[in-house]
Amino acid sequence: MIELTVNGKRHSVDVEPEMPLLWVLRDVLDVKGPKFGCGIAQCGACTVHLNGEPVRSCSVPVSAAADQKVLTIEGLAQRGQLHPVQKAWIDHEVPQCGYCQSGQIMAAVALLGKNRDPSDKDIDAAMTNICRCGTYARIRTAIHAAAKTLKSTKA
Amino acid sequence: MKTRFARKFEPARRKFLKQSAAIGGGLSVGFNFPGALAQKAGAAVEINAWVVIRPDDAIIIRYARSEMGQGSMTSAPMLVAEELECDWRRVKIEYASANANVKRKRAWGDMAAVGSRTIRNSQEYLRRAGATAREMLIAAAAQQWGVPASECSASNSFITHGAGGRRLSFGKVADAAAKLEPPKDVKLKDPKNWKLIGKSVKRIDIPDTVMGKQRFGIDVQLPGMLYAAIAQCPVFGGKLKSIDTAKVEGRRGIVKVLPMESFVAVVADNWWRAKEALRDVHIEWDVGANGNVSSASLMEFYRGGLDAQTDIATARKDGDFDQAFASAAKKIEAEYYTPYLAHSCLEPMGCTAIVKDGNVDVWTSTQNAEASLANAAATAGVPLENVEVHRVQLGGGFGRRGGAQDFVRQGVAIAKAMEGTPVKMLWTREEDTQHDFYRPASLIRLKAGLDASGSPLAWYSRVSATSIIATLPRLPLKDGVDPQAVASLNDLPHAIPNVRIEYAQRNTHVPVGFWRTVGHSQNPFVRESFMDELASAAGKDPYEYRRTLLAKSPKDLGVLEATAKAAGWGQPLPAGVFRGIAQTEAYGSYTSAVAEVSVDKNGEVRIHRLVLGLDPGYVVNPDNVVAQMQGSSVFMLTAMFWGEITIKEGRAEQSNFHDYRMMRLREMPKVEVVLAPSGGFWGGVGEPGQASIAPAVCNAIFAATGKRIRALPLKNHGLTLA
Known part of the structure; x- marks a missing residue:
């Protein structure tokens, strides 16, 4: 049995230790926000936070998440309030098909967790997830907007 | 909100579906599945197929096609x-x-939802449905009041x-309105009186996406x-000879190995577990x-088509090309090549099905x-009426999920072999890349x-x-020409x-299919690059050269001029930055692009600015049209810089995003969209945006370097996107 905490809830799962975290989330725990895109940590559609760090869950064995905290898109809103990144994503109509967007949002939240006021270069470096529909320009705009919101709520 | 997979129209089937929602958690969606909303309030009234009204004044409008991000x-x-005035x-x-x-x-x-035709092909009957329902509502109120x-x-x-x-x-x-006879000939509004069309409206599906609640095909969860x-x-078209399952027998979680x-x-x-065992x-x-x-043998085969004297179809013939060419003051000849491309929808192909009773x-x-339904019925051997295709969001489509339907036949064949049990089939990215219906090489x-x-004088x-038409839907070609x-x-x-335009149909075993913008994703590159060659040979400005030739094609000319004006064509640029221009019609819309580009000594192409013009006649949801144009830029830049499926030993060589490269955010150039709707017609939006981009960028590369690009992708020329 492997124990892990997903979005604040503790789970015990009886699976192979090498089973990727993504498939434990999706097929065992029915947490469908993280998506499968490539299986080789290239596209980032499966991005979740492991102890606050963004990871590509398709390439993280569940054993590496044992007794750790996993945050997925489903756990981002707090007390019914969307995260400022989610709000900015809605305000700027970022998604098209939306398949990559939970990964994009988790990557953006992680970036803003470390860097409250990222430059375009910082965004370039941090946001390496693939969006096949081509929402990159709006992702950039929305990250800057969310940074502004975070700054004003802090002040 | 929990929504059932309820089927208003076939109560006998509801039991299973209801159960699946209860156990599987259902699909939480911001929009709704067939009949669900209408059922929720018992007294909801269907005015016509498109409009359902609840007593609390909620208006339910039905949507028939698919949503894959096109809005x-x-x-x-x-x-x-x-038209409904709701x-x-x-x-x-x-x-x-x-x-x-x-x-x-x-x-x-x-x-x-294919061919950029959702709006242009359904606009009339959708507006008519709204207007008809409105007239019926007005008539019912008038009756109640006893007034005309x-x-x-x-x-x-x-x-x-x-x-x-x-x-x-x-x-x-x-x-009361639903009981009235629908009026036959309602009058549609004059576009100048539109209140909603032409205003940016928030897309209905975005909030669920942002909360992780959006349900794609891959997310379906059913009991058991x-x-x-x-x-x-x-190797495309190959068959199974034999399998040996000794290594996976008795392995944890493995239920069955199916040789199809x-x-x-x-x-x-x-x-x-299924994927690991399969290995x-x-x-x-x-x-x-x-x-x-x-790839080399295929190229030889295609080259044969260029040289052949027979098996050639004529797609257009004006005047006498041979005579005019023979007497021309200057002759220009060139060969262009565009490669096979994979769709790479971020959600790999998949299908969940249950075959039961x-x-x-x-x-x-x-x-x-509808095509999925027909393929499912044929595969399972049941009448069409016994099949439902439950609607989900698509993790990208780009043409891959339209014509072929191979994934549905597979999913239903598996479910049939496992009769009574729902099975979710999902491809790996490797299967997805290597078993596509590729954009044809040309x-x-x-x-x-x-x-x-x-x-x-002569072209x-x-x-x-x-x-594609002869090999995928397998339809006869009119006069031997695939349009x-x-x-x-x-x-x-x-x-x-x-x-004179000729077509040499040269079919191979490599499966081809519709890929976002299809022929207009490749031929405008050829046409508009060659047009630039002509302008260059004539010593003319490429914009003015096109303007002269398009003087009698007002829509092509209009978007060309609007785009050139927005881009400041002719105005000075910083040292080392050069412009390229292109123009084309696609999917009933008119597009143009101006690219500003510099190329450094390492072959890094920096796109300083990409101005994209579109005249789709009417613009329904402007911000969404802008989004489609932005997305078209990424799709085309990805293809033109890196996109190429090569063939070795009968199979696709590329397999995943490490060797089939996608553009990333850091490579996104500044894209300015010029919407220039001229009215009076309805053009497409999802695909036309791509058409003018590759030639505009390649023409700018020519202006910058003197190097004429006649084959894509650019990586094969030592060029990359900075």
């Missing part, structure tokens, strides 16, 4: 709402049922009588569901006759629910003859390529007196 699930209902804030959108479409004699018409309907009007979900101001809400008269991973013969005609499926209690199933394939085919339920990301020879002033193109293969060449709008 039509919002913009198509806007057309209904415009309060858009109270509009809810639900999918029309594919099963009901069979039973109700296609009350919702074509359900396919002509004294009443509708606005914002209320019917008002004259100046007196008596009002009734739509919900109050819906029941099993999971399947599949392996297909690596052209693939092997492992069925397990989760997908990862340990020893499979022998009969690869057939194509095991030695390579002669019924089939399918959940799949499809661009054509080799094109061009010749042009100029007169002494540099004006073109010739011969396209050698596989026909996709010669698109934007056969309809060359320029004032050139002698034109």
Whole structure:
């Protein structure tokens, strides 16, 4: 049995230790926000936070998440309030098909967790997830907007 | 909100579906599944196939096609709402049922979201449905008041009588309205009176996406569901010879290994176990006759099409090309090549199905629910009426999920073999990349003859390529011409007196299909690059050269001028920065692009600015159209810099994003969109944006370096996107 905490809830799962975290989330725990895109940590559609760090869950064995905290898109809103990144994503109509967007949002939240006021270069470096529909320009705009919101709520 | 997979139109089937929602958690969605909203409030009234009204004045507008990010699930209902005169804030959108479409004699018409045609092909009947419902609501209110309907009007979900101001809400008269005979010939609004069309409206599906609640095909969860991973013969068209399952027998979670005609499926209690076990199933394939085919042998075959004297179809013939070319003051000849491209939808192909008691339920990301339904019925051997294709969001489509439907046949075949148990089949990225229906490769020879002033007298193109139409839907070609293969060449709008366009149909074992913008994703690159060659040979400015030739094609000219003006064509640029321009028609819309580019000594191409113009006639949801143009830029830049599927030993060489490269955020250039709707026609939006980009960028590269790009992708020329 492997124990892990997903979005604040503790789970015990009886699976192979090498089973990727993504498939434990999706097929065992029915947490469908993280998506499968490539299986080789290239596209980032499966991005979740492991102890606050963004990871590509398709390439993280569940054993590496044992007794750790996993945050997925489903756990981002707090007390019914969307995260400022989610709000900015809605305000700027970022998604098209939306398949990559939970990964994009988790990557953006992680970036803003470390860097409250990222430059375009910082965004370039941090946001390496693939969006096949081509929402990159709006992702950039929305990250800057969310940074502004975070700054004003802090002040 | 929890929504059932409820089926309003077939109560007998509801039990299973209801149960699945209860145990599986259902699908939480912001829009709704067929009949769900109408059922929720018992008294909801269907005014017609598209409009359902609840007593609390909620307006339910049905959407028949698919949503894959193109935004039509919002913009198509806007057309209904415009004429209905309802309060858009109270509009809810639900999918029309594919099963009901069979039973109700296609009350919702074509359900396919392909060819950039959702708006342009359904705008008239959608607006008519809204107007018809409005007239019925007005008539019902007028009857209740005992006044002539002509004294009443509708606005914002209320019917008002004259100046007196008596009002009734739509919900109050819906029941009576539904009983009236629909008027036959309603009058549609003059576009100048539109209130909703042309205003940016928030897309209905975005909030769920942002909360992680959006449900794609891959996310379907059913009680007792099993999971399947599949392996297909690596050589296209090959068959299964034998399998040895010794290594996976008794392995944890493995339920069954299914040897099918052209693939092997492992069925397990989760997908990862199925996929892992599949690697340990020893499979022998009969690869057939194509095991030695390579990119080089294919190129030779296509080249044969350029040189052939027979088996050639003529797509257009104006005047006498040969004579005009022979007497031309200047002759220009060139060959262009565009490669095979994979779709790479970020959600890999998949299909969930259950076959039980002669019924089939399918959940799949499809661009054509009717085609999915027909394929499911044929595979399971049941009548169409016994099948439902439950609607989900698509994780990208780009043409892959429309015509082929291979994934539905596979998913239903697996479910049939596992009768009574729902099975979710999902492809790996490797299967997805190596078993696509690729954008065709195309080799094109061009010749042009100029007169002494540099004006073109004669234009010739011969396209050698596989026909999608002949090999995928397997339809006969009219006069031997596949219109996709010669698109934007056969309809060359320029004032050139002698034109001959030929098509050499050269079909191979490499499967081809519709890929976002299809023929217009490649031929405008060829046409508009060659046009630049002519302008250059004539010593003319490429913009002015096109303007002269398009003087009698007002829509092409209009968008060219609007784009050039926005880009500041002719104005000075910083040192080292150069412009390129292109223009084309695609999917009933007119596009143009101006690229500003610099190229450094390492071959890094920096796109300083990309100005994209579009005239789609009418713009329904402007911000969404801008988004489509931005997305088109990424799709085309990805293709033109890196996109190429190569063939070795009969199979695709590329397999995943490490060797089939996608553009990233850091490479996104500044894109400025110029919407120039000129009115009077309805053009497409999802695809046209791509058409002018590659030639504009390549023409700018020529201006910067003197190097003419005649084959894509640019990585093969030592160029990359900075």
